[in-house]
Amino acid sequence: MKATFGQIRTALDRPSPDVRLYLLHGPDEAAASELAVRLGHALGTDAERVDLDAGTLKSDPARLADEAASLSLFGGVRFIRAGPIGDESHEALAGLLSAERAGNPVVALAPTVRTTAKIVKLAIESPRAIAFGCYLPEGEAADRIVLDIARAHGLRTNATIARRIAEGCSGDRAVMTREIEKLALYLDADTDRPADLDDAALDAVGADLGEAESAHVVEALVDGHSARLGAEIARLEAAGTSPIPWLRAITRRLIVLAEMRAEIDGGDSLDSAMKRHRIFRGEEAATARAVRRWSPAMLAGALARVRTAERAVMTPGNAGSILADAAMLTLARDVERRG
Numbered sequence: 001m002k003a004t005f006g007q008i009r010t011a012l013d014r015p016s017p018d019v020r021l022y023l024l025h026g027p028d029e030a031a032a033s034e035l036a037v038r039l040g041h042a043l044g045t046d047a048e049r050v051d052l053d054a055g056t057l058k059s060d061p062a063r064l065a066d067e068a069a070s071l072s073l074f075g076g077v078r079f080i081r082a083g084p085i086g087d088e089s090h091e092a093l094a095g096l097l098s099a100e101r102a103g104n105p106v107v108a109l110a111p112t113v114r115t116t117a118k119i120v121k122l123a124i125e126s127p128r129a130i131a132f133g134c135y136l137p138e139g140e141a142a143d144r145i146v147l148d149i150a151r152a153h154g155l156r157t158n159a160t161i162a163r164r165i166a167e168g169c170s171g172d173r174a175v176m177t178r179e180i181e182k183l184a185l186y187l188d189a190d191t192d193r194p195a196d197l198d199d200a201a202l203d204a205v206g207a208d209l210g211e212a213e214s215a216h217v218v219e220a221l222v223d224g225h226s227a228r229l230g231a232e233i234a235r236l237e238a239a240g241t242s243p244i245p246w247l248r249a250i251t252r253r254l255i256v257l258a259e260m261r262a263e264i265d266g267g268d269s270l271d272s273a274m275k276r277h278r279i280f281r282g283e284e285a286a287t288a289r290a291v292r293r294w295s296p297a298m299l300a301g302a303l304a305r306v307r308t309a310e311r312a313v314m315t316p317g318n319a320g321s322i323l324a325d326a327a328m329l330t331l332a333r334d335v336e337r338r339g
Contacts (some may be wrong), residue, residue: 001129002130002131003130007130009035009038012036012107013042015039015043015105017103018127018128019105019130020129021093021097021107021128022036022039022107022108022130023093023131024107024132024134025109025111025115025117025132025134026113026133026135027258028111028171029084029134029303031173032111035132036081036107039079040079044076044077047079048076049080051082052081053082053085054085057088058092061095062095064095065092065096067080068080068102068104068105069103079104080105080106080107081106081107082108083110083111084109084300084301085110086112086297090118090119093123094122111134111300111304112262112297112299113262114266120133136171137173138171142162142163142171142176143163145173145176146176150183150197152191153183153184153191154184154190154191154192154194154195155180155183155187155189155197157197161197161198165180165202168245172307175248178310178315179314182314183197216228217249217250220232221331222250222257222294223286223335224332224333224336224338226336229328229332233328233329237325242313243324244313244314247324251307251310257294258296258299258300260277260287261296262296265296274288293335298338302331306327306331309327312324
């Protein structure tokens with residue numbers, strides 16, 4: 001079945017033995033991850049989690065149904081988390097839904113597939129599965145999320161500030177939460193001592209980098225030029241620039257590439273995809289090269305790594321910036337090796 005946001009939350013909070021598969025698809029990986037965590041919480045802190053990736057499901061499709069039917073080594077509850085996956089996992093999901101028995105629920109994350117994908121259709125048509133599309137909130141929806149998060153952290157603000165935060169975080173709920181947590185700490189705000197969040201506070205704490213400055217970092221990573229990426233990162237760090245803005249710019253670029261790949265794989269031409277996404281003439285050659293080079297699996301993995309790096313930067317008490325630099329340089333080298 002196809003679920004609404006309220007229905008998927010309820011289904012994950014109170015998992016039914018009749019549901020074998022919860023498929024969370026779409027580009028908002030932060031929302032999908034948060035929903036997937038709800039299933040683990042519902043099953044209890046002692047629940048055993050088994051992780052399977054797309055490569056495993058493709059090479060051994062029967063593994064998923066076997067894991068779903070297997071008993072925990074410790075005799076407790078277990079569940080399976082699969083992802084990131086795509087249509088290469090269709091046989092594995094079909095086997096799970098048609099198996100004689102299962103017992104252990106599966107939550108699968110498919111960030112790069114469209115609603116027309118085979119695995120999405122399979123989940124919607126099956127009475128043993130629930131599918132939910134996770135999309136980045138835009139416009140007023142994103143603003144409302146920021147306002148709700150701010151209120152929960154004791155911050156009073158307005159729609160203009162909410163829009164700045166939402167756009168700066170590319171609509172990523174997890175990143176918006178980290179940004180607001182940082183602002184609440186700066187203003188010493190909490191629910192029992194609310195404070196006003198204004199432009200001055202956002203300018204003082206929030207990272208803001210122009211598109212022109214971050215574009216060089218984005219281009220170097222997408223093209224797989226690790227040496228150039230290292231030089232650009234060093235230049236920005238020497239200027240005292242936070243990694244957050246260019247990490248967000250990389251995220252936006254990868255999301256566009258993922259959407260274009262999905263459209264082209266669905267039958268659209270490269271020219272049509274470029275026009276739909278308003279790619280500037282001067283960027284067409286580089287974009288065409290990137291679309292050919294980056295596979296859906298590469299894009300999904302890269303998005304996960306970039307978002308993990310951004311959250312590390314925004315988490316206090318660690319070497320977040322160093323971890324982010326290392327993660328992006330490693331990613332660029334991976335692209336470089338693929339040629």
